Amino acid sequence: MSAEIYGPEHRIFRETFRRFVANEITPNVPQWEKDGAVPRELWLKMGEQGFLCPWIPEDMGGLGLGFEYSVILNEELIKGDAYGFGVPLHSDVAVPYVESYASDEIKEQWLPKCISGEAIACIGLSEPGTGSDLAAIRTKAVKEGDEYVISGSKVFITNGILADFCVLACKTDPSAGHRGTSLIFVPLDLPGVKRRALEKMGSHMQDTAELSFDEVRVPLGNLLGKEGEGFKYMMAKLQRERLEVCIKSQVMAEECFKEGMEYAKERKAFGKPIGDFQANAFKLAEMATDIEFGRTFLDSLINDFINGVDIVQRVSMAKYWLGEMVNRIAYSALQLHGGYGYMEEYRICRLYRDVRALSIYAGTSEIMKLIVARNMGFSPM
Ligand SMILES: Cc1cc2nc3c(=O)[nH]c(=O)nc-3n(C[C@H](O)[C@H](O)[C@H](O)COP(=O)(O)OP(=O)(O)OC[C@H]3O[C@@H](n4cnc5c(N)ncnc54)[C@H](O)[C@@H]3O)c2cc1C
Incomplete structure (x- = not known):
């Protein structure tokens, strides 16, 4: 997200969460990957620190923070290797339905628990x-x-x-x-x-x-x-979910690119860094360009979403484009690693696996193109 959207309070929040991720999450990722789940205690620790559903209004027990804070949480989880962790799904996809549409009784009973991590x-x-x-x-x-x-x-x-x-x-x-x-x-x-x-x-x-x-x-x-309004609610809320996936795609692309760049500078073949071969340098130039375009598009969408602008058409475009872009970048970054890219001990190996679902969930690339084309006046089936 572009720097001007952030004030000092965002930077403090980011720093605090980054430290939390570095201490409580990143070192444990290999074990949790083997376990196939994160422990419930992590959710409780996140809740204790105010990192779950920070957007819930203060009169419902939340911090009443803007969407920028959800972006920060999402970005820092990815940078700290917790790409798969289902916190954004909880905080920014499922719980918003409860806050918008549940009875007062359900809200009073469950929202505080969603904030504290007692309810997932x-x-x-x-x-x-x-x-x-x-x-x-x-x-x-x-x-x-x-x-x-x-x-x-x-x-x-x-x-x-x-x-x-x-x-x-x-x-x-x-x-x-x-x-x-x-x-x-x-x-x-x-x-x-x-x-x-x-x-x-x-x-x-x-x-x-x-x-x-x-x-x-x-x-x-x-x-x-x-009753009978569920489809309408889903169509409204899916925009936020798709924006979350766009953020994930962009940040994961940036992480893959970082891995590719570092490796291209340090790995030598035929007596020089592999990044100095024109084929690889051009590939890295293409990757950098894709990432720059993606970041600009994403930041403008985040801005629009925060300002209440309808993003249905553009978020569908972005979901498909970024979901495909991150897969291209992951493929190229792994290719630059040669055989090491296929080894679990290299970060790019896991990134490559984990990006694959980004063009599938929250609406596949094909469904996103369907929405875009329909909004352009066509009737594709
Ligand atoms: C890791 C992961 C997490 C997920 N989490 C959740 C979750 O928490 N909750 C939840 O409800 N779902 C979740 N999903 C499901 C996800 O949203 C669906 O997989 C996705 O919407 C596609 O549906 P499908 O798998 O049934 O594919 P299908 O709908 O069967 O589609 C199969 C293929 O046909 C294509 N296709 C379908 N219709 C058209 C068309 N009209 N034109 C062109 N092509 C078309 C699709 O693009 C796709 O390539 C998750 C999926 C994954 C992989």
Whole structure:
């Protein structure tokens, strides 16, 4: 994010969080990668320091900080090697639905816990049968007396193993297409909820789960907002989620580039640094140019988002472009490392694996292009 957006208070916050990451997170990443999850204590420590959901207004127990602070947290986690850690998903993707649409009772009970780390959130949109086409979800919530009875399953759910509740997309009226979609707040310790951890290509320290719901009963008051409005809420909130993924893509591209640059200067072949071969120097020049374009685009989006400008079209463009760009940069930076790039002890190896999902989750590159093209007046299928 460009320097002028930051004041001294942002810099202090960044420094404090950077120290926290250096002391509490980075040294433990290799172990958590092996464990396939971070310990709950880390969430509690983050909460204690005010690093979870810092945007929640003060009258709801939060710090009432601007989106810039979410950007700082996201950036510093990546720089400190915690690329896969599901804090942004909790703080900036799932919890905002609760803050915007939950009943006062749910907010009073759960938001303080989301801030302290006692409650971890996840969001369940994707299903085994559909991810891109959210109007086709089949998890259903049927009214019985003063309860919803929920049956169905969700897949690829970030934080799904550790989470205490899920913002769950369900069909309350299966005959009404996307207008029959509602969001329901579902605590995950209820009878009928099952979780299965999924093994992934990358982001190993992040737990990802399949969740199944077998006649799970929640009070009607757990509905988020209004019945049938779920699709509208998702479309509104997905912009923030996509912006988060853009930030991640850009910062991970910058980290890959840094690794490539350093290696190109120190590694010698045929008697000179490999960066001095024209093919490699030109590749690094291309990477630097991509990163410069990405940073400029991203900063202008962050600025617009903070100022309340509608970013639907541009964030869709950025999500696809940055998601593809970071994959190109990771590929080239690994190639510069030769055989060492394929070895776990080199940082680029993990970066390469972990960037792969950036062009997939929160809407694939193809779906982003679909949105952009539709806004340009075309009707692609
Ligand atoms: C690491 C990770 C974490 C995730 N976390 C979450 C989470 O916390 N919560 C959650 O709900 N989901 C999560 N997801 C799911 C993610 O959002 C979906 O994987 C994504 O939206 C794509 O859906 P799909 O996998 O079903 O692919 P599909 O929709 O089956 O698509 C398959 C392919 O077809 C292409 N395609 C589909 N439709 C079109 C079209 N109209 N035109 C052109 N191409 C098309 C897609 O781009 C893709 O390449 C996560 C995924 C991953 C990998």
